[in-house]
Amino acid sequence: MKYDFDKVIDRTNTHSVKWDKSLLEEFFGTTDVLPLWVADMDFKCPQPVIDAVKKKADEGIYGYSWHKTAEYFDSISGWMKRRHNWEIDNDWIVFSPGIVPAINVILRTFSIPGDKIIVQSPVYYPFFSIIQNNGRQVVNNQLIYENKKYSFDFDDFEEKAKDPLTKIFILCSPHNPVGRVWTKNELTKLGEICLENDILVVSDEIHHDLILKGYKHTIFSDIKEEFKDISIIGTAPSKTFNIAGLKNSSIIISNEKLRERFTNAISGQNSLSLPNAFSIVATIAAYSEGDEWLDQVMDYVEDNFRFLKGYLEEYLPDIEMVKPEGTYLAWLDFSTLGMTDDERKDFMLTKAKVALDSGIMFGSGGEGFERINVACPRIILEECMNWIYKAIKSEKE
Numbered sequence: 001m002k003y004d005f006d007k008v009i010d011r012t013n014t015h016s017v018k019w020d021k022s023l024l025e026e027f028f029g030t031t032d033v034l035p036l037w038v039a040d041m042d043f044k045c046p047q048p049v050i051d052a053v054k055k056k057a058d059e060g061i062y063g064y065s066w067h068k069t070a071e072y073f074d075s076i077s078g079w080m081k082r083r084h085n086w087e088i089d090n091d092w093i094v095f096s097p098g099i100v101p102a103i104n105v106i107l108r109t110f111s112i113p114g115d116k117i118i119v120q121s122p123v124y125y126p127f128f129s130i131i132q133n134n135g136r137q138v139v140n141n142q143l144i145y146e147n148k149k150y151s152f153d154f155d156d157f158e159e160k161a162k163d164p165l166t167k168i169f170i171l172c173s174p175h176n177p178v179g180r181v182w183t184k185n186e187l188t189k190l191g192e193i194c195l196e197n198d199i200l201v202v203s204d205e206i207h208h209d210l211i212l213k214g215y216k217h218t219i220f221s222d223i224k225e226e227f228k229d230i231s232i233i234g235t236a237p238s239k240t241f242n243i244a245g246l247k248n249s250s251i252i253i254s255n256e257k258l259r260e261r262f263t264n265a266i267s268g269q270n271s272l273s274l275p276n277a278f279s280i281v282a283t284i285a286a287y288s289e290g291d292e293w294l295d296q297v298m299d300y301v302e303d304n305f306r307f308l309k310g311y312l313e314e315y316l317p318d319i320e321m322v323k324p325e326g327t328y329l330a331w332l333d334f335s336t337l338g339m340t341d342d343e344r345k346d347f348m349l350t351k352a353k354v355a356l357d358s359g360i361m362f363g364s365g366g367e368g369f370e371r372i373n374v375a376c377p378r379i380i381l382e383e384c385m386n387w388i389y390k391a392i393k394s395e396k397e
């Protein structure tokens, strides 16, 4: 079927984190803003998912639910094989209600308080807080931004990996917010350093289905046999099919010992092993029948990126968009506005009246940037850009 992503769906009063007025008030101090911040889509999810959830709703009993069926695991491993050419055993898949809860568990299971954990800023901001909240130390291997492109700083990474206190590296692949789809070569180099220094790699690949044309995602553990023994891969249908509110992710661990420790921790110590009833049927439907929808949504997202690039070139040529390779998150350099980060945040909320994720939230290297979620009807993106344009213009007058 042909999906209509131009359709604007009113998400106010739907308990949406992105649109809920009370949350906007709490987070931004205003409700009078167009929200393009949180990373979910303003599109309806695939029809087979909606049908599966409706069917479940009609059952009328929502008791404790069990996911460990061949149908559930086959839908996940089938997707990984079909879309990523990644052969996994069903036994490798461990359920978690989310990647962030899983990383919390991983930190507590595979490191001790005071240990150092590497992240690469600017990066998805909860990485910082979960490390700190668990009493571990954040070690930042900041990405290099040169010639309008992001890359890894391998020398700095190696130096930090050599520190005996460094135990875990949280990789964001593809990278939120800078939109890089890391190449096999880049990942291999980092992986070799981790292998040499006994570092566990937690590869957060939640965005791995959201790849733009011309780029190819590489599953970290699939690069070489030895990487399987030092890595845990986080995947989920949540970003891919816009079902984040259903709370489902798959933590894929091929090494038996690592998997056993993680499984014991997530179920035995954290009691997070039972999914909600709707997430099971939605996951099966999405991974079994969601291909067509995903292909269409990514075409639309790609067109939105193209629209945004054209808009900037025509109306705001001083504002640079980093070339996106994956995700639906645009990373825009507003530094030419000459405002401090606080001034720009205030400007976006009170003058442009748009709620974006200010770059500085993603750690050092995010200064001067804003992240805009383009997984919305084009008219909303256009409205957002018009409001920013008008605010900048009136500021200059």
Ligand SMILES: Cc1ncc(COP(=O)(O)O)c(C=O)c1O
Residues within 6 Å of the ligand: 039, 097, 098, 099, 100, 101, 124, 172, 176, 204, 206, 236, 238, 244, 248, 249
């Ligand atoms: C890189 C990354 N990891 C994890 C998450 C959230 O994962 P979950 O909802 O499964 O905890 C997000 C959401 O934006 C993300 O961008």
